Amino acid sequence: AQLDTLDVVVLATLLFGTVAYLTKGTYWGVTKDPYATSYANTNGNKQAKTRNIVEKMDESNKNCVVFYGSQTGTAEDYASRLAKEGKSRFGLETMVADLEDYDFDNLGSLGEDRVAIFVLATYGEGEPTDNAVDFYEFITADEPAFSDPADPPLQSLKFVAFGLGNNTYEHYNSMVRNVSKALEKFGAQRIGMAGEGDDGAGTMEEDFLAWKEPMWKALAEKMGLEEREAVYEPVxxxxxxxxxxxxxxxxxxxEPNKMHLEGxxxxxxNAHNPYIAPISESRELFTVKDRNCLHMEIDISGSNLNYTTGDHIAVWPTNSGIEVDRFLDITGLLEKRDSVISLKALEPTAKVPFPTPTTYDAIVRYHMxxxxxxxxxxxxxxxxxAPTEEAKAEMTKLGNDKDYFHEKITNRYFNIAQALAHVGGLEKWTAVPFSAFVEGLNKxxxxxxxxSSSSLVQKKKIAITAVVESLQIPGQVEPLKGVxxxxxxxxxxxxxxxxxxxxLSYNITGPRNKYDGIHVPVHVRNSNFKLPSDPSKPIIMVGPGTGVAPFRAFVQERAAQAKAGENVGRTLLFFGCRKKAEDFLYSSEWKEYEKDMGGKFSLITAFSREGSKKVYVQHRLKEHAKEVNELLQQKAYFYVCGDAANMAREVNSTLARILSEQxxxxxxxxxxVVKSMRAANQYQEDVW
Ligand code: FAD
Known part of the structure; x- marks a missing residue:
């Protein structure tokens, strides 16, 4: 269509406005920092950048792109490690790319002399990670809209794949499996095996290390690469x-980004920009010494954050003062903790993972x-x-010998500073380039x-139910403390x-005391773990320990609905803990809900350390087999929340046994039948 003059004027104005907005702080800002990182700019202030991966690789002279689909940072970390190794050992010109940042219609035009590596975590019930949703939908569509004329469209694409999964979930590593299958279906050539790391077995890191050697060999052969002596080069x-x-x-x-810095x-x-939320209320739920469980109410009324019952809240932690000091001490940075530095990416596609200028203290406390x-x-x-020849030899041995590493480091639950102190004795590790830590440690x-609250009951207040992690490791003086x-x-x-x-000396008043008055940085993540839209449908919930969190929300919501005169269906909750008098979460609240629901609600408890035999939720479920089966026949929704490794599995097989008998x-x-319930969302899990 032709544009008339008015259109052109409008477009030009819009374009100017957009450019002005996108480059704010670059052309118009007064305090432009010459070392400012792309990270600082992209956070809250998206820069215009290409979504065309071929163009990006052309302009930065790359022949290997490592895409990652990451939720908790591990896949992203593996992607960076592969990129680094590809460069240092094989001279590949590598770049790392967030799947969210690119389009994939021209994947077939990457070129014969290039390779794409996919590092893909599977999240929850076989779902893609948040940043991989669009890519996954595109590539697994029946007919993705490829722009390449080739037939099949991806025939010139070479790819490598590694997946991160957890075998305790039914859809184990489904991302890497489905993506590999889809790429191959469109003609792409896979190099090496598609690797699978298993978090469920606790072997993720070793699975990754074992997979990558034959993969590099196959890739080197295919692309005619020569291996050379790897020398560390800072990024x-x-x-x-x-x-x-x-x-x-x-x-x-x-401060997480520029807006926070400028107030x-x-x-x-969202995941790039937390809300600094006031904690309006907090209390302990256990009555035992040395075991603590928190109930907190987080006030989101000052923000445009919203949630619906069943969603997750993300809490952005800071490292404890004790651990920050330990790290700065062993790396010889204690004196320089407040020195101001900038990081400069030494190659164009690397992203500094935090905003600068900043201090060593802030990097270590908030970002590593x-x-x-x-x-x-x-x-x-x-x-x-390493500071001494002896320490160097020990580090080399630890690096090369899987069993030795497990015995000396993993089994002792050491963190990096503890490991360095263990190997180096009193020596400080001043020669390690700081860049190595930035690259090698996760964000x-x-x-x-x-x-654990209902959005119907308290729309702008989010409740959390969390057990304080404190693990006494045999042979260690200090317990391991969850961050x-x-x-x-x-x-x-x-x-x-x-x-x-x-x-633990946390800096709880935050950067520049901005979190004072008891604030915590948070964002909300929507989930698929939801009550039936019709409250008259029966529900069965199984949630021992803190697995009861979302069910407190579910029951709170149904109690409110019943109170308001709505017809609420049968509501069964199986809860388990050690002892009634110790860790029975929300014990007095349940009685109130029972009253509100007039007999529709039953709480069935399993106390594992009271009798001579351990009783768990799945045993109670079995005892109530008849009612459970009847409710399922009335299309009850069945929910499980809590421990993924053991409990969720047990419950799944117990339910199958119940159905078989009944x-x-x-x-x-x-x-x-259980599988088809899952497929129909009648069986939902929220496990970790
Ligand atoms: P972290 O510091 O993350 O440590 C956690 C564990 O990692 C430790 O216990 C230990 O086993 C291991 N670890 C840490 N450091 C080392 C080391 N150096 N060496 C070896 N092992 C180590 N939790 C709740 O209490 N309530 C909830 O409602 C809840 N809901 C969740 C929902 C979802 C979707 C997910 C994914 C998780 C949920 N969790 C919940 C778990 C929660 O996210 C945290 O994992 C938990 O609170 C521990 O966090 P932390 O930072 O205190 O511990």
Whole structure:
């Protein structure tokens, strides 16, 4: 169609406005930082950049792209590691790419001399990670709209694939399986085996390491690459910003993005931009010493955040002061903790994973997962920088010997600083380039919690039910402390005016004291774990321990509906814990709900440490086989929440046994029935 003059004027105005908006702070801003990273700019302030992967690789001279679909950061980490290794060992010109950042219609035009590597995590019930949804829908469509004229459209595409999954879920590694199948269906050539890492068996890292050697061999052969001696090359340069101090207004002290730095934070609040929410209420739910479970109410009324019953809230943690100090000490950075630095990507496709200029302290406290288990490959990478020959030899051995590594590091639950202290004794690890830590350690990940309140009852207040992680490791003096739950625990104590000093020294007032007055950074993640839209439908819920969290929300909602005169269906909740007097969550609330629902609600409890025999929720389920079966015949929804490794599996097989007995059908047939319930969303899981 022809454009008339008015259209042109309107378009030009829009275009100018868009350019002005997108480049805000670049052309129009006064405080443009010459070392500002793309990360700082993309957060909350999206820059115009190409979504055309072929164009991107052409302009940056790349011949290998490593795409990742990542939810908790592991797949992203593996992608960076593959990219680095491809470059250092085989001279590939690699880049890492977030699947969300590109279109895939021209995947067939990547070229014969290039390769695409896909590192894909499977999330929940065989779902793609949030950043891989569009890609997955595109590639698994019956007829994806490829722009390439070739037939089949992907015949010139070479690809490599690795999946991250958990065998305790039914759709184990379905992402990598389905994507590989789809790519091959359109003619793409897979190189090497499609690898599968298993978090359920706890072998993810070793599965990855074992998969990648034969993969590199196959890839080198296919692309005619020569292996060379790998030498560590930093991806980021560290630039000292001596003219700045930690009090300079443009220095990030842990603020997640520019809007937060400038005090103009606004929605949408999401995985790139948290809302700093007030905690309106907090209390403990257990009555035992040394085991703590928190109930917190997070006020989202000051934001445009919304949730519906069954969603998850993500909490953005900070590392404890104890661990930050330990890390800065062992790396010799304690004195320089407040020095201001910028990071400069030394190659054009690398993204600095946090905003700069910033301080070492802020990076370590807010952006690096310093408490997590250590990767064997990372130990091998930094071995050359060990402080003594002895330590270097030990690091090399740890890096090469899987069993030795497990005995010395994994089995002791060491984090990176503890591992370095263990290997190096009193020596400080000052020679390790800081870039190696930035590249080799994960970004701090938000932790998810199943919201334990109903959005119908409290639309703008989100409840969390969380057990404080504290694990006594045999042979270790210090217990392992979960990052987020101990952070929340410290916040609770502060809220209650607890005068005792925080043993973990969290900086709970946040960067520039912006979280003072008991605030926590959060965002909301929608889930598919939902009540039936018709409240008169019966429901059966199985949720031991904190697995009861979303069911408190479900029951709260149905109780409110019943109170308002709605016809609410039978509501059965199976809850389990150790002892009635110790860890029976929300014990007094259930009675209220029972009253409100006038007999429609029953709570069935299993206390595992009260009698001579351990009783679990699945045993109780079995005892109620008749009613469970009848309710399912009335199309009851069946929900399971909590421990994925054991409980959810047990419940699944118990239900199959119940159906087999009650309906007098073979167990194999009953298993099919459970499977079809899952497929029809009549059986829903929220497990971790
Ligand atoms: P982290 O620091 O993440 O540590 C967690 C565990 O990792 C430790 O216990 C340990 O086993 C291991 N670990 C940590 N460091 C090391 C190391 N150096 N070496 C070896 N192992 C190590 N939890 C709830 O309490 N309530 C909920 O309602 C809830 N809902 C969830 C919903 C979803 C969808 C998901 C995915 C998870 C949910 N969780 C819930 C779990 C929650 O997200 C957190 O994983 C949990 O609270 C622990 O977080 P943390 O930061 O305190 O512990």
């Amino acid at each position: 980021f340069g560290i630039v000292d910003r001596e003219n700045l101090t930690k009090d300079s207004p443009e220095v990030y002290l842990g 103009t934070a606004k929605g949408p609040f 997962e310093i408490c997590a288990p250590v990767s064997r490959q990372f130990i091998a990478t930094i071995a050359p920088f 701090v990940q938000p932790r998810y919690y199943s919201i 987020t739950t101990n952070y929340l625990f410290s916040l609770m104590k502060k809220q209650h005016g607890d005068p005792s000093p925080d043993p 309906r007098d059908i073979p167990e194999s047939k009953a298993e099919e």
